[in-house]
Amino acid sequence: MDLYLPIAEVSVNAPLLVALGAVVGFISGMFGIGGGFLMTPVLVFLGIPPAVAVASEANHVAASSVSSVIAYSRRRAVDFRMGAILASGGVFGAIIGVEIFRYLLLLGQADLVVSVSYLVFLGVIGSLMLWESLDTILRRRRGDPPKPRRDRRPVWLYALPFKMRFPRSRLYISIIPPIVLGLFVGILSAIMGVGGGFILVPAMVYILRMPAGVVVGTSLFQIIITTSLTSVLQAGRNQTVDIVLATLLLIGGVLGAQLGARVSGRFRAEELRAILALIVLLVGLRMGLGLFINPDDPFIVLSGAG
Amino acid sequence: MMADLPPPVPQISDTQVSAALTQTEVKVTSGFRGAKISIYGAVFDPEGRPSDIVVTLRGPDEPVRIARKVRIAGLWLNSRPVVFQGAPGFYHVASTRTLNEVGRFAALREYGLGIDHLAIAAPAERRVETLYGIRDMVVSSLGADYYEWRSAVVRLKANGGLYSSDDSGVKFVDPGLFRADISLPASAPTGKYQAQIVLFQDGRPVAIRERALTVEKAGAERALYLFAHRRPWMYGIASVIIALGAGWLASRLFRRT
Numbered sequence: 001m002d003l004y005l006p007i008a009e010v011s012v013n014a015p016l017l018v019a020l021g022a023v024v025g026f027i028s029g030m031f032g033i034g035g036g037f038l039m040t041p042v043l044v045f046l047g048i049p050p051a052v053a054v055a056s057e058a059n060h061v062a063a064s065s066v067s068s069v070i071a072y073s074r075r076r077a078v079d080f081r082m083g084a085i086l087a088s089g090g091v092f093g094a095i096i097g098v099e100i101f102r103y104l105l106l107l108g109q110a111d112l113v114v115s116v117s118y119l120v121f122l123g124v125i126g127s128l129m130l131w132e133s134l135d136t137i138l139r140r141r142r143g144d145p146p147k148p149r150r151d152r153r154p155v156w157l158y159a160l161p162f163k164m165r166f167p168r169s170r171l172y173i174s175i176i177p178p179i180v181l182g183l184f185v186g187i188l189s190a191i192m193g194v195g196g197g198f199i200l201v202p203a204m205v206y207i208l209r210m211p212a213g214v215v216v217g218t219s220l221f222q223i224i225i226t227t228s229l230t231s232v233l234q235a236g237r238n239q240t241v242d243i244v245l246a247t248l249l250l251i252g253g254v255l256g257a258q259l260g261a262r263v264s265g266r267f268r269a270e271e272l273r274a275i276l277a278l279i280v281l282l283v284g285l286r287m288g289l290g291l292f293i294n295p296d297d298p299f300i301v302l303s304g305a306g
Numbered sequence: 307m308m309a310d311l312p313p314p315v316p317q318i319s320d321t322q323v324s325a326a327l328t329q330t331e332v333k334v335t336s337g338f339r340g341a342k343i344s345i346y347g348a349v350f351d352p353e354g355r356p357s358d359i360v361v362t363l364r365g366p367d368e369p370v371r372i373a374r375k376v377r378i379a380g381l382w383l384n385s386r387p388v389v390f391q392g393a394p395g396f397y398h399v400a401s402t403r404t405l406n407e408v409g410r411f412a413a414l415r416e417y418g419l420g421i422d423h424l425a426i427a428a429p430a431e432r433r434v435e436t437l438y439g440i441r442d443m444v445v446s447s448l449g450a451d452y453y454e455w456r457s458a459v460v461r462l463k464a465n466g467g468l469y470s471s472d473d474s475g476v477k478f479v480d481p482g483l484f485r486a487d488i489s490l491p492a493s494a495p496t497g498k499y500q501a502q503i504v505l506f507q508d509g510r511p512v513a514i515r516e517r518a519l520t521v522e523k524a525g526a527e528r529a530l531y532l533f534a535h536r537r538p539w540m541y542g543i544a545s546v547i548i549a550l551g552a553g554w555l556a557s558r559l560f561r562r563t
Contacts, residue, residue, distance in 0.1 A: 011496075059549045066550050068557075107387075112383055232546055239534050239541075246545060254552050255556055294382070299373070299461075301456035301462050
């Protein structure tokens with residue numbers, strides 16, 4: 001069943017998009033990421049104009065994140081206070097990011113920046129996560145004692161001013177690092193069309209040292225706020241949100257996210273991280289490949305001419 | 307671009323061509339998968355000389371921004387973008403024989419018949435302007451490379467099914483009565499289309515007809531498109547409410563089961 005999208009102005013196969021939304025939603029609910037880093041490249045590959053894909057995808061990420069945050073909050077696995085602080089940085093980041101993206105479109109270098117961002121961020125984070133999680137898995141298999149957790153958190157987390165208590169995360173730290181982190185993720189989310197969970201989750205574990213149990217839910221909570229704002233900004237500034245496309249994706253997405261959130265409890269955390277790391281790494285390499293292989297056609301049409 | 311097109315055809319005889327489209331409006335609705343347009347017409351020639359017909363269907367002009375991939379330090383990067391004006395959003399040319407057999411170069415060029423003869427911007431001199439707030443954008447002529455750039459515009463459009471030509475697309479179904487079928491892909495832009503029907507005899511254009519076609523969004527597609535462009539902020543908020551509502555609904559449904 002083909003459906004003509006009013007904003008993207010292309011005809012797409014509706015059941016295919018719903019199924020795609022479900023698969024990405026499942027991954028999203030399972031790993032606590034938005035799934036945008038997977039969906040945006042796929043949409044572009046299907047022929048949706050990149051600007052529309054990036055903007056509509058933010059809407060889909062918001063929907064599947066709501067669906068899984070509710071599931072996580074029932075298990076008391078969301079630190080709403082930390083999420084709100086992260087999001088307050090994320091809001092400014094999203095505004096800056098949408099403007100940067102507009103400027104890059106005009107320069108004709110948006111593709112390049114998007115490819116490089118995917119390659120660098122997904123590549124580095126994927127490799128680090130893979131290395132760390134495989135190490136943990138191997139230690140357990142060999143029966144070695146787990147690596148002693150460095151409970152000593154970095155001093156600067158405490159040295160900075162504006163401290164706040166985060167009871168759910170059992171933290172008493174300055175709000176500056178979470179705000180800066182949120183800002184950075186907000187900028188990336190607008191440029192790459194992603195929620196930013198793949199950066200937030202490791203950053204919360206390794207930098208903020210939050211307990212693993214609340215990381216995923218909190219990351220999703222902050223993603224809801226940032227992507228909702230990104231959707232409104234993209235629609236208002238660029239008119240690139242395709243409501244039909246977003247609705248098709250989110251029908252599958254919200255259902256997939258529920259299933260994913262249920263299944264995630266059955267795996268060990270390090271196994272989940274290893275699988276996620278592989279997916280992240282593969283997507284990053286695939287997106288970066290275009291920079292190295294010879295193009296089929298030496299010329300490309302750039303969007304945003306009018 | 308229509309302005310610098312045909313000067314009136316010299317009427318050297320009573321020969322006339324008449325033509326019509328099977329439909330003058332194409333509605334783009336949610337089930338739109340492209341459309342098929344038929345152009346049919348008749349040649350009136352008291353002397354019955356051999357006739358050739360060239361039919362073009364041309365969509366609204368839209369600027370095309372293209373960049374060239376250049377290899378810098380082992381990486382394929384985009385050159386700075388170049389804007390081409392005068393490229394129709396859709397172009398199809400159909401004829402009874404190959405265009406070179408139908409008419410002389412000058413005539414084809416004058417009427418813009420054939421993809422090679424489209425007036426895709428070639429202002430004689432190079433202009434560097436400030437466009438879209440960006441300084442130093444090359445707007446047109448590229449010197450020696452110009453031809454390569456122009457053919458890239460055509461090639462990329464043709465790959466998307468937007469530019470095409472058919473050397474045997476016009477058929478005489480009966481002496482003096484001809485017909486051409488043109489298919490419009492789903493990706494064809496909306497707007498005003500011009501169909502041009504030119505009668506050639508002896509390699510010269512002797513009569514011409516123009517017909518208009520409108521491609522526009524209709525129904526829900528149109529309503530959503532207008533909503534997105536007239537009230538963009540409301541539209542954005544509505545799309546977020548749908549997203550958040552759907553997420554909440556799904557978690558409710560799953561809790562019960």
